[in-house]
Amino acid sequence: MRIVEQRELTHDQPADQPADAAPSPWLTGAWEPIHDEIVAGDLAVTGVIPPQIRGDYVRNGPNPAFDPPGRYHIFDGDGMLHGVRFEDGQASYRNRWVDSAGLRAERRAGGPLYGGLNEFRMPPQEVLAEAGPLKNTANTHVWRHAGRAFALLEATRPTEFDLDLNTIGEYDFDGLLQGPMTAHPKTDPETGELIFFGYSPFPPFIRYHVADPAGRLVTSVPIDLPRAVMMHDFAVSRDHVVFFDLPAVFDVKALVEGKPGIRWEPEHGARIGVLRRSEPTSPVRWFEMEPFWMFHVLNAHDDGDAVVVEACRTTKLNAEFGEEDFEPAPPPTLHRWRLDLASGAVSEEQVDDRPTDFPRVNDDLAGLNTRYGYAGHTRRWDDGSVEFSGITKYDLHGGTSSAHDFGPREVGGEAAFVPDPERSDDDAGWLMTYVTDLAAGSSDLVIVDAQTMEQTARVHLPRRVPSGFHGNWFAHGAQGNNRTVGI
Ligand SMILES: [Fe+2]
Structure with missing residues (x-):
């Protein structure tokens, strides 16, 4: 392994940081931020990297550049991209902060100017004009479409970056994108279409968008909701779009006043809405449900008159937003809904009772009746502490599962599916995720054969990679995430 480049980005403790504040669990252990940007080549590998693996695995996550001035929320940190490039039989690593306008202003000021979801602070007037009231940390996901790679935060516009992980800047689809873009x-x-939505605290509370394979925004439709809600993910099948109107009410006035900006209000119930993709201006068909919460969808597909959706579901919002009376929710488990558009009936079943989240499929089969799905399973999931200890593979047709466990001291996260360009089976490919040995403070990129769920190889990284959110595989020669031909 050879370190090609290293930039130490030092920072000072802000003067108003309470000296006796208990450290946030999201700033310690596996989530402890790092403070430099490095490039390293010729990484040591255990096992053999299959020659079909040619591309970049890039994962996003929160990594505050400055110590937070108030109570930190896990969603607050500046986005940091960690990438491993596979090329010519070798692996290299680099990490870069998303260089947002807000972070640039903070670097100039030498300290934090923004608060967060637990303790909002309006930045100074001159920064407000330049970077807005909410810092676009772009810390949640990465997605590529029509040759542009985006770092995404659901409250703001996408941020374009190049595959050396340098920030290009916010992107608005040639001025056509109104409002934010989901991180999912x-x-x-x-x-080859890019399908997405954006939710907003102001009407219309949702806009649904489609960009064509060339990246032109060709559809933007407002969707009526009774109130602003947090909508983290949605589902898309070949013919339908599925929205989740769940009672996590978004209240920007309360947020600005320093109160919880997102409140769980189960009295509103929950609704799942289905829109025909071929008729995007037609009314959404809503299915009324008992209150529930889910952050992440596995997949959706059409089945006759029904839409089938699988997601990691729990009974109530399982994230805290500064409420004094927050009660933890049970960990999410994989559920399946069947939404019958002919009869109006909805049925629900629990696919598995083991806690899982970060569900993914082979995205070359997204929206279709995939046989296999993958999700992170945990060794513990309790009050404010989650340790993802492996990957569960679900056979959604056969009703069985198998699993790959990381080492006993290792913590992982979401695994992205890397399709084998030379094979077309549903599970022909690999799963990739960063794992960190908590005791040793070191990280590897683990490559798991998705057919056998056995480890194929490990790339030993030159540094600890903090836990994060979502990542994707950008195949070399492709214009989208995965595909080696076409989109
Ligand atoms: Fe997410």
């Missing part, structure tokens, strides 16, 4: 867009593998 979908690409239709058959049409």
Whole structure:
């Protein structure tokens, strides 16, 4: 291994940091931020990297550049991209902060100017004009479409970056994108369309968007909701879009006043809405449900008159937003809904009772009746502490599962599916995720064969990679996330 480049980005403790504040669990252990940007080549590998693996694995996550001035929320930190490039049989690593306008202003000021979801602070007037009231940390996901790679935060516009992980800047689809873009867009593998939505605290509370394979925003439709809600993910099948109107009410006035900006209000119930993709201006068909919460969808597909959706579901919002009376929710488990558009009936079943989240499929089959799905399973999930200890593979047709466990001291996260360009089976490919040995303070990129769920190889990284959120595989020669031809 050879370190090619290293930039130490030092920072000072802000003067108003309470000296006796208990450290946030999201700033310690596996989540402890790092303070430099490095490039390293010729990484040591255990096992053999299959020659079909040619591309970049890039994962996003929160990594505050400055110590937070108030109570930190896990969603607050500046986005940091960690990438491993596979090329010519070798692996290299680099990490870069998303260089947002807000972070640039903070670097100039030498300290934090923004608060967060637990303790909002309006930045100074001159920074407000330049970077807005909410810092676009772009810390949640990465997605590529029509040759542009985006770092995504659901409250703001996408931020474009190049594959050396340098920030290009915010992107607005040639001025056509109104409002934010979800961090969980979908690409239709058959049409090459990018399908997404944005939610807002102001009416219309949702806008639904489609960009064509060339990246032109061709559809933007407002969707009526009774109130502003946090909508983290959605589902797309070949013919339908599925929205989740769940009672996590978004209240920007309360947020600015320093109160919880997102409140769980189960009295509103929950609704799942289905929109025909071919008729985006037609009314959304809503299915009324008992209150529930889910952050992440596994996949959706059409089945006759029904839409089938699988997601990691729990009974109530399982994230805290500064409420004094917050009660933890049970860990999410994989559920399946069947939404019958002919009869109006909805049925629900629990697919598995083991706690899982970060569900993914082979995105070359997204929206279709995939046989296999993958999710992170945990060795513990309790009050404010989650340790992802492996990957569960679900056979959604057969009703069985198998699993890969990391080492006993290792913590992982979401695994992205890397399709084998030379094979077309549903599970022909690999799963990739960063794992950190908590005791040793070191990290590897683990590559798991998705058919056998056995480890194929490990790339030993030159540094600890903090836990994060979502990542993707950008195949070399492709214009989208995965595909080596076409989109
Ligand atoms: Fe997410």
